[in-house]
Amino acid sequence: MQKLIIAGAGPAGISAALYAVRAGITPLILYKDGGALEKAVKIENYYGFSHPISGKQLYENGLLQIQALSVPTLQEELLSIEYDGDYLIHTALHTFRAKSVILATGTKRNTLSLKELKKYEGNGISYCAVCDGFFYRQKEVAVLGNGPYALHEARVLEPLAKKVTILTNGSEPAFAAEELGSIRVEEKKILSARGDTSLSHLEFEDHTLFPLDGLFVALGTADSTDIARKLGLFMEDNHILIEKDTSTALPGLFAAGDCTGGLLQISKAVYEGALAGTKAVDYLRKELQ
Structure with missing residues (x-):
């Protein structure tokens, strides 16, 4: 049984992991790739960079940062999540149980190109x-x-x-x-x-x-909104509806990053990830007392 699983290793997922591990909870990060960030050619509107950086490099830096803290990661495709009081997470090769989950796998840009x-x-x-x-x-x-x-x-x-x-x-x-x-x-x-x-x-x-x-x-891979639909979460304009603290309608389930809509920018994803990581730790401390 895992305490916390984070789905996604982009800005939201890595930020959530950083804040969780510093608060004493080491999560397991499941991810497939860097999503939209990895495809960005140049990033020059993010705080702290005097020179542009590629999305691929920023994504790889995030993975190195989390690995330096000995946070376990597993690169496997996420297929589905079920809730029965705990969370049952299915990847292409494994099944995990967790008390809390943070959805941060982004949102799809590809769909069926039919006018109908x-x-x-x-x-x-x-x-x-x-x-x-x-x-x-x-x-x-x-x-x-x-x-x-x-x-x-x-x-x-x-x-x-x-x-x-x-x-x-x-x-x-x-x-x-x-x-x-x-x-x-x-x-x-x-x-x-x-x-x-x-x-x-x-x-x-x-x-x-x-x-x-x-x-x-079922094009490409399952993103956070695909998982949310299967869990019966509230959706609006293909995005997950969250509370101000990034919590959802299910206990212990949080969402952060592009999957929640709004400004699809790294800065917003990092903020929501940090908040989700912090609130997941708060939830787990109460549950495990």
């Missing part, structure tokens, strides 16, 4: 297999994505749906065929979505039609 997307959201297009899978019992569904996150969502749907297909939209599958079971894979690129009031077909680039009742979007 908004029309069918909530009417055949979903972003959460755990939330909406029940409504597709004995129906034909598809999951959009090509990595472990898409495979995880497909496995959630497999016992419920009549047929489950992973649509890679032209990308190579990043999982082995033996992992699929009864789940099918279609690699054709998607051209458009069709249906009257709800989604009923996808059209591929070769103009063939793919009939389905529901499409679950």
Whole structure:
């Protein structure tokens, strides 16, 4: 059992870890990569830098800083989190239990590039297999994505749906065929979505039609907002609603950084991370008394 797990190793996650460990709680940091920060070519609007620095270098500096304090880190893709009084955290290879969690994995910039997307959201297009899978019992569904996150969502749907297909939209599958079971894979690129009031077909680039009742979007990796939806947290404009102290509707669960919306800047992420780390320690001290 871990006391505190921090999901994310960007400015928010590292800042949370720094404040937690200085207060006497050593967290476990789970992360996949540096997200949007790692892709920033030049940062020159952050306090304390007389010369620009790349996002990649700043991200790597953060990892070195936390490793110097002997904070354990594990580079694995986060798939889902469940709550049963404690938090059950599933990565691609491991499962952990924790008393408290800080979500700091950022927010996605990639989505399905279809002009019909908004029309069918909530009417055949979903972003959460755990939330909406029940409504597709004995129906034909598809999951959009090509990595472990898409495979995880497909496995959630497999016992419920009549047929489950992973649509890679032209990308190579990043999982082995033996992992699929009864789940099918279609690699054709998607051209458009069709249906009257709800989604009923996808059209591929070769103009063939793919009939389905529901499409679950699981592009890339699971970010903090994907996890939040599955936990039933309050959302607004695809961001997690938090209290002023970064707490959420679930006890011991905090969120910080881009996933909470507002100013998507390093300075804001560092502040929220510091606050989340401090408040998680306060929560744990009360729980462990």
